[in-house]
Every structure is written in C-alpha cells, then in structure tokens.
Amino acid sequence: MLEEFKQKIISVATALGLNGIYECYGSYFIAVDFCIVAIGSLAEGSTREQALSEVDSMLAAVLEIRKRCSPAKASDIYLMLVCPVGSIDSPFWKELAAEIERDDRLARKHVWLPCADSGNFEVFVANTFLAKPWDSPSGTVDALKLMADDLDMPKGWQEVLLNTELETVELINKLLLLDKESI
Known part of the structure; x- marks a missing residue:
C-alpha cells in the first residue's frame, strides 16, 4: 500500500511543482516548491502502541531532515500516512488517525484511511495542502x-x-x- 500511496502523492505533488523524491532514514520524502512531505504507512494488524511507535520512528527521520533544512522549509514539513485498505470502516483506525493528526510535534500530519477500493484518495487530498481549490481551465482561483x-x-x-x-x-x-x- 505504501508504494501506491507514494505514487499517488507524487502524482498530485508533480502538478504543484515537485522538486525531488528522496529516500533517507528509512522513509520517503518528497520536496515540493514550498515544503517537504514525509510519506509512510501503518501496518495492518498494528496495535495502538505499535502504530504510534512507527509514527515516532518516522518523526525521528523528520527531525533529521529538519536539521538539514533552511528554517523556512523546516517549519513546513508534513507527514502523510496511509493506513491499511478498508480502515475507513474501522473505529480503531479512525480514532488512531485522529490522535495522530492532533499530535503537533515536528510536522503536520495527515492520515489517509483508504476504503476497500482506495477510491477515496481525492477526498483525502482535498483536506490537505495538496488540494486544488480551483476549477477553472486556467488553474487559478477566482x-x-x-x-x-x-x-x-x-x-x-x-x-x-x-x-x-x-x-x-x-x-x-x-x-x-x-x-x-x-x-
């Protein structure tokens, strides 16, 4: 699921000015003109403690990246996570996603809870900074x-x-x- 998620995020980010894709500290990072996005996944069957431990591991990678960034970029790092397919129907995953997104340490967090066919990705993106609010052919908001x-x-x-x-x-x-x- 991580590979599919990474490709979907890269596709959306490319339209916004993707500058690069990096793999370091065991995590994927993409650079978009104005920020950095760390991409990760939470394993199916994870307990709350295991999932939060995985988030902490990704935040350790984010911290290392922050140390190497300019102050402007260091303050604009996002962590985007994908949960197991079908997790949108699980109260456990919904509660866990809300808890992770409330955690404001080191990076803003967005958690995608895919439906069974992963067809709700656009809804996920629409709630992030990657959203495209424009609907005109020129690609601008009026x-x-x-x-x-x-x-x-x-x-x-x-x-x-x-x-x-x-x-x-x-x-x-x-x-x-x-x-x-x-x-």
Missing part, C-alpha cells in the same frame, strides 16, 4: 466569482472587478465613476 453570489455589490462593480485587462488606476477610476453615478 475568489470574486466564487463569492459573487453572496456579495451585495454596487451595480456594475462586479463587471469592472472581473475585467482582467484594466490596470490598477483604470480599475479604481471606473469604480469611483460608478459610485458617483449611483448617487
């Missing part, structure tokens, strides 16, 4: 469009604000003109 339905904007403002061809001064002048016209 926050104004996402919020437009909830905003009570003066007449004409939305059209001006969404006009990407306007320079800053032109945009401000058009907004002021619309404001004067509404008085």
Whole structure:
C-alpha cells in the first residue's frame, strides 16, 4: 500500500511543482516548491502502541531532515500516512488517525484511511495542502466569482472587478465613476 500511496502523492505533488523524491532514514520524502512531505504507512494488524511507535520512528527521520533544512522549509514539513485498505470502516483506525493528526510535534500530519477500493484518495487530498481549490481551465482561483453570489455589490462593480485587462488606476477610476453615478 505504501508504494501506491507514494505514487499517488507524487502524482498530485508533480502538478504543484515537485522538486525531488528522496529516500533517507528509512522513509520517503518528497520536496515540493514550498515544503517537504514525509510519506509512510501503518501496518495492518498494528496495535495502538505499535502504530504510534512507527509514527515516532518516522518523526525521528523528520527531525533529521529538519536539521538539514533552511528554517523556512523546516517549519513546513508534513507527514502523510496511509493506513491499511478498508480502515475507513474501522473505529480503531479512525480514532488512531485522529490522535495522530492532533499530535503537533515536528510536522503536520495527515492520515489517509483508504476504503476497500482506495477510491477515496481525492477526498483525502482535498483536506490537505495538496488540494486544488480551483476549477477553472486556467488553474487559478477566482475568489470574486466564487463569492459573487453572496456579495451585495454596487451595480456594475462586479463587471469592472472581473475585467482582467484594466490596470490598477483604470480599475479604481471606473469604480469611483460608478459610485458617483449611483448617487
């Protein structure tokens, strides 16, 4: 399961600017433009103590990596773990995953509880920094469009604000003109 998980994470990270994949201290690490991700797995049949011991071993590897990173990258290390297939239906694994994710030592943690067919990976990724909130073909978020339905904007403002061809001064002048016209 670890290999499949690693490949899925690498695939998502590649779209975000994957810089490298490393194996050191018995763990896999990937470097994305802005952070480092350690990848690991928890074995089927593990007890709580065994699983937490495995997490501690991975955190020891994270600590070694942190020592070699710039301060900016050292503060942005993630540990992504995969549990056994079907663990999403197990109260034991759900409780353990929640406990691991609450632990804020050395790295932020995300735990994937795969369903029987591992088809819930996208849901897992959507709850991490690897999520792609955009849905436009250009690959960018247009926050104004996402919020437009909830905003009570003066007449004409939305059209001006969404006009990407306007320079800053032109945009401000058009907004002021619309404001004067509404008085």
